[in-house]
Amino acid sequence: MEDYGKIKKLHDSLQKKEFSCEELTKTYIGAIEADNPALNAYVHTTPETALAAAREIDAKIARGETLDILEGIPMTLKDNISTTGIETTCGSKILEGYRPVFDATVWELLRRRGAVLLGKTNMDEFAMGSSNETSVYGGAWNPHSTAHVAGGSSGGVASAVAGNLAVYGLGSDTGGSIRQPASFCGIVGLKPTYGAVSRYGVVAYASSFDQVGPIATSVEDAALVYDALAKQDPRDSTSRGARELACGTLKKDIKGMRIGFARQYFDGVRDEVREAVERSMQVYCELGAELVEIDLPQLSYALPVYYILSCAEASSNLGRFDGIRYGYKAKNYGDVNEMIAKTRSEGFGKEVKRRILLGTYVLSAGYYDAYYKKAQSLRGMLVQAFQSAFERCDVIAAPTVPMTAFERGKAAQNAVETYLTDICTVPVNIAGIPALSLPCGFDQKGLPIGLQLIGNSFCEATLLNAAYQFEQATRETVFRAAKMGVR
């Protein structure tokens, strides 16, 4: 078996003193200076703190100490993950200049293990979007073709990792925001089970959907980072931590594993994508897995349920942005009410306003039962539907997105049409179950296609095992490194 992971290789090189951590970090900083203008992946870079962290690690190596596996590895964070003293703006004008006074738990966990933070990456404003183009900084572009978007909302992380401007990164996934850009950029993205990873310090979009996870160029790297993140956190009462770690079982034989597929996941999916996913299921057959057809008619309600509930939660979560405690504040106003309304109207972009309005609408008197309550009941139905499905299979295979990366500017044209492209990713956020995207082919234009694997609650180990074996069998034909960044 060949290892496609970058983290272990870099770890070994650092430990054997083939190059120093400072040299490695400088290589990445140089690559960001050269290639970020074309990708717009990073929105804030932190070269000084990165180099200071690298020098400390070099001192440790010089003293003959053994490094942690993630120590000294240059990485990035989506700009909604709080970092003490480092601007955290969520791609929004309303948080311009905001420097958190605490670290998100996910960053604290990695920082303590010696991760080297290169900077914060671009995202759709407050993670609301599918192309990264709702960001106040503009879109993040696809390293395979900069005429196309990197996807969203964690577009900056995916662009940076696929463009070799970071070894790995953390994104957040509320309705597909890790998996969709990973699919568009031809890399691996994992959305863990709701509750596996702490949400403390991650700026909330929809609290019962949001989950942080890794974006990396290999399954092994994603598993290493997942194992580091999935810890119970006293500061997030919904966090449970991992039920089992993933790295130890990655290489397990998958003979007899039951791979489910539901025809509903293929409705409206482009031919090239459908064919690539069907070929992937053939690969699983060759690996000794058993294909099981399942039926998920409830999926037809997933999109409206997702948009009703996530916008309801967003309208409440975003109430905190009032110009009083942090971020942007309007200049000319009469009383405090006008100050708040002006601050919000000038600070939020159009897509965020749309979702706040929709959320407020479905929660308002007269509409609550018809929309919010009904959607919650349907959410319960979808949870049960997936539970029954997982009695018959171990993993479900599906497309990640019905198409490949959008051209620049195309996603912004019609709100509902863009929402429809989230059809394959939102169901797992509704059900709280884990899923990942990994590369499974290319379309005629050479743009990557993603295979989505969906697992049962807290079964990340099974999911990553299935992904690892697929990667072993297909890597040479489905993965291409972009010709930029650190190679």
Place this chain on the structure above:
Amino acid sequence: MVTHEDVLKIARLSKLQIREDELEAFTKDMDEIINFANTINQAAVESSDFDHINRLENVFREDVVEPSLPSEEILRNAESQEDGYFLVKKRG
């Protein structure tokens, strides 16, 4: 059918100002999104109770007093402050 009045009312509840020249576009978008949301009315629901995702229960920590951030830190990002408080203009 979502009307201009609906949008203005919702905007007021959301503490958002909608300019005259934005009103038509927001109304059209809201109307399309609400029409799309209406598709859930076709779904039959046998009262499936949804309490919380994955039937998770709160994970409580021990009730031990731990140091919290000093008020200077909390106030660091606020534009107006006085005597350790956030400062806002009086209500009109």
